[in-house]
Amino acid sequence: MPIHDLGYRPWQGRLVPQIGRFWVIAQTGMRLAWRNAWLRRALFLSWLPVVYIATLLLVYEQIQAHTSMRDTLVPWIRDIPITGDRHQVWACLLWVFFRYPQGILMLLVVGQVAPALVAQDVRSKAFLLYFARPLGRFEYVLGKMSVVWAYLLLITAAPGLALYVLGVLLSPDWHVVCSTWDLPLRILGASAVLMVPTAALALAISSLTSETRYATFGWFAIWAVGWATYAMLRANLPNSADAHRWDLVSLYHTLGAVEYWVFGLKYELVEVLPLPARVGILPSPAQVQIWPAAIELTAVTLVSLAILFRRVSSPMRV
Amino acid sequence: MDALIALDQITKDYGTLRALDGVSLSLAPGVIGLLGPNGAGKSTLLKVLMGLVRVTRGSGEVLGWRLGKDVRQIRARVGYMPEDDCYLAGLAGVEVVRFLARLSGLPSIEALRRAHEMLDFCGIEEERYRNVETYSTGMRQKLKFAEAIVHDPPLLILDEPTSGLDPEEREAMLGRVRILAARMGKSVLISTHILPDVQAICDTVVILAKGRVRVVDRLETLCRPVSPVWHIRVLGPAGPLADRMRRERLEVREESSDTLAVSAADGAMVQRVWQWAREAGVGIRALVPARNSLEQIFLDAVREGNHADS
Numbered sequence: 001m002p003i004h005d006l007g008y009r010p011w012q013g014r015l016v017p018q019i020g021r022f023w024v025i026a027q028t029g030m031r032l033a034w035r036n037a038w039l040r041r042a043l044f045l046s047w048l049p050v051v052y053i054a055t056l057l058l059v060y061e062q063i064q065a066h067t068s069m070r071d072t073l074v075p076w077i078r079d080i081p082i083t084g085d086r087h088q089v090w091a092c093l094l095w096v097f098f099r100y101p102q103g104i105l106m107l108l109v110v111g112q113v114a115p116a117l118v119a120q121d122v123r124s125k126a127f128l129l130y131f132a133r134p135l136g137r138f139e140y141v142l143g144k145m146s147v148v149w150a151y152l153l154l155i156t157a158a159p160g161l162a163l164y165v166l167g168v169l170l171s172p173d174w175h176v177v178c179s180t181w182d183l184p185l186r187i188l189g190a191s192a193v194l195m196v197p198t199a200a201l202a203l204a205i206s207s208l209t210s211e212t213r214y215a216t217f218g219w220f221a222i223w224a225v226g227w228a229t230y231a232m233l234r235a236n237l238p239n240s241a242d243a244h245r246w247d248l249v250s251l252y253h254t255l256g257a258v259e260y261w262v263f264g265l266k267y268e269l270v271e272v273l274p275l276p277a278r279v280g281i282l283p284s285p286a287q288v289q290i291w292p293a294a295i296e297l298t299a300v301t302l303v304s305l306a307i308l309f310r311r312v313s314s315p316m317r318v
Numbered sequence: 319m320d321a322l323i324a325l326d327q328i329t330k331d332y333g334t335l336r337a338l339d340g341v342s343l344s345l346a347p348g349v350i351g352l353l354g355p356n357g358a359g360k361s362t363l364l365k366v367l368m369g370l371v372r373v374t375r376g377s378g379e380v381l382g383w384r385l386g387k388d389v390r391q392i393r394a395r396v397g398y399m400p401e402d403d404c405y406l407a408g409l410a411g412v413e414v415v416r417f418l419a420r421l422s423g424l425p426s427i428e429a430l431r432r433a434h435e436m437l438d439f440c441g442i443e444e445e446r447y448r449n450v451e452t453y454s455t456g457m458r459q460k461l462k463f464a465e466a467i468v469h470d471p472p473l474l475i476l477d478e479p480t481s482g483l484d485p486e487e488r489e490a491m492l493g494r495v496r497i498l499a500a501r502m503g504k505s506v507l508i509s510t511h512i513l514p515d516v517q518a519i520c521d522t523v524v525i526l527a528k529g530r531v532r533v534v535d536r537l538e539t540l541c542r543p544v545s546p547v548w549h550i551r552v553l554g555p556a557g558p559l560a561d562r563m564r565r566e567r568l569e570v571r572e573e574s575s576d577t578l579a580v581s582a583a584d585g586a587m588v589q590r591v592w593q594w595a596r597e598a599g600v601g602i603r604a605l606v607p608a609r610n611s612l613e614q615i616f617l618d619a620v621r622e623g624n625h626a627d628s
Contacts, residue, residue, distance in 0.1 A: 015422075024420045
């Protein structure tokens with residue numbers, strides 16, 4: 001028996017407000033996920049592209065300020081942005097940052113965090129413990145969602161905003177802020193586009209099984225199948241003007257299309273920014289199907305949430 | 319005194335299966351045993367009380383809060399220990415109890431202090447720092463009990479609290495329930511199959527069969543026979559004493575070679591038994607009022623329910 005055993009004592013303290021209960025779930029989920037060494041590595045890795053993109057911003061701004069540097073630098077750095085509107089160049093580099101390194105890392109991070117979040121509760125019948133407390137299904141889902149969002153913020157909005165600040169600090173002229181003031185908002189918008197549908201989808205997949213490994217497989221399979229299908233369909237239309245119409249079969253490309261719209265990119269940029277255009281990744285505005293893509297992401301989010309809420313309720317029905 | 323639990327015509331259907339069929343109850347505070355065979359609707363009734371399932375028809379109140387409408391208030395004031403083997407994966411015992419205390423609204427530090435205190439009360443010692451997935455069945459039962467009481471609720475709903483416990487732990491668990499009920503004034507609703515547990519701690523018994531309430535009464539009243547019966551245990555064969563009493567026109571049943579059951583409304587009979595025993599040449603070892611066994615009451619209630627349905 002413990003030497004300080006006091007037996008049962010009544011408790012008459014003050015309860016914390018109901019509104020913060022979801023945060024208890026979120027905190028615990030984040031702490032459990034943090035134990036995963038691969039997740040910590042992925043988070044570290046997610047900050048490395050900031051250095052590369054910041055270097056490109058630095059070079060671009062130096063060229064704008066000192067045209068003599070242009071001839072010196074261009075032969076050495078292939079991906080250098082040469083000319084063009086500052087806002088467009090910055091937006092494009094940020095889009096590239098979100099689209100490629102962070103897009104791929106998003107897959108890895110969510111694949112590490114989300115599959116266990118609901119699947120483990122299904123397996124251990126933990127719903128009975130959660131919902132025997134003054135807690136609603138909405139708070140439960142919000143708490144779980146917050147875990148995924150928190151880690152996604154660390155690889156999207158946080159490095160994106162850090163990149164913007166770094167770009168401003170490395171620019172020779174502080175007036176760069178006047179022409180790029182809206183980019184932090186666009187960064188937050190692009191982060192939301194990455195976070196909301198992906199977290200909902202990942203948790204819906206997690207709720208469909210009691211085995212974390214099946215949920216992990218399902219998560220990666222959805223992206224891989226979409227990507228492979230897109231690649232095969234695209235291969236049949238190599239130079240067609242409407243090659244990007246197949247974006248909708250791949251969730252990854254659909255996300256990219258909506259982010260393209262969020263950053264307000266223009267067609268002319270293809271001419272001035274060799275980096276993405278050269279590898280054929282930058283779609284033109286005519287090709288980007290923003291509304292179908294936005295509708296698809298909204299539908300994915302709503303269907304995922306419907307599945308999630310239904311699955312969270314179902315163990316209580318019997 | 320206000321009713322602890324008041325239910326009016328609660329009906330719950332799962333598709334075509336009627337799990338609860340017009341359950342009406344009014345239970346006063348105390349320790350209440352909920353009995354019933356498998357599939358009687360006990361767990362469904364407990365889930366209805368916790369707001370975990372919606373009722374098809376009917377209404378009710380728990381601690382004065384309306385079922386279905388004041389779910390959060392009910393859950394904040396009720397400690398529920400489910401029968402299922404449920405746990406929060408990846409956390410140590412003390413972390414789980416603290417987590418659930420925080421979900422009930424306790425501040426973070428206070429939740430940790432209270433979690434340790436409840437684990438001490440439930441006899442979980444160093445194991446509290448181990449991952450709950452490594453716990454034995456008995457440990458999990460104790461942990462679930464600690465989880466149910468961590469927020470100091472006035473009403474406890476315990477679903478099979480002693481299942482999976484060894485005799486010593488079972489007795490300790492019943493002791494904890496007794497302490498909470500007798501010293502802390504908690505009301506307890508226990509669903510169990512173990513009738514001696516009910517006899518040991520409950521004031522009131524509810525017997526449920528096929529979704530209907532068959533019996534609701536105080537245990538003391540239930541166990542009292544309709545007509546007074548006395549059990550007489552004798553030294554040697556009981557036959558001569560039985561014959562002697564039959565001559566006095568008493569209804570005597572020989573329950574074993576040395577035990578008799580005598581129906582007698584007349585209290586004076588007790589005085590004369592000693593004389594009849596001397597005349598019959600037998601010694602009396604025990605003379606006690608007989609009680610109905612809870613097991614018999616349970617079986618009768620279930621059988622009556624089956625007959626009524628057929």
